[in-house]
Amino acid sequence: MPDATLIDRYQDFRTRRFLKHERTYSNALPGWRPQRRRRIIVAGLASTFVVMAVVSVLCAFGIDWAPLIWLPAAAAFFPLWLLLQIVSGRQGDAPDAALDEYELAQRNNARSIGLTVTQNLMLIPIFYLIFGSVMTRGTDTDMAYAGGLMALTVLLIGGCAPAMILGWTRPDPDA
Incomplete structure (x- = not known):
């Protein structure tokens, strides 16, 4: 492709890398691939986000031990996220060329919802940071820490x- 732009070459590279990883992990963790089991993973991830959100609010109230609760939530988040990515085939962030039309429409719809959730949350x-900094004249360090945790939680969500x-929504994979 002599007329390929940098973006085209990157997308080709990304597609090749995605397909390589898909071949590597396509048969991994077969017991976790049914919808019912994937929903358990999604619920586990959602619970880690609830804990992270609660920790950020506790930090806003100046509770010194609250950040320690973040550590187990993060320790649970990472394996759950990795597990979901493997059993769902990383369809949420797959490149366009690796998906058929139906999968592409599903992925784009899910991404659109994810963006809306992010923007609103x-x-x-x-x-919190704008009004809180005005009210405290920027002197509350707990507020900055809590606001950072809130923002991190929202970005993870x-x-x-x-x-x-x-x-959550995809049907069981074919046998």
């Missing part, structure tokens, strides 16, 4: 939302 830490939606 991000208003919570934004307003929004980033995981497409895979969680697809993991």
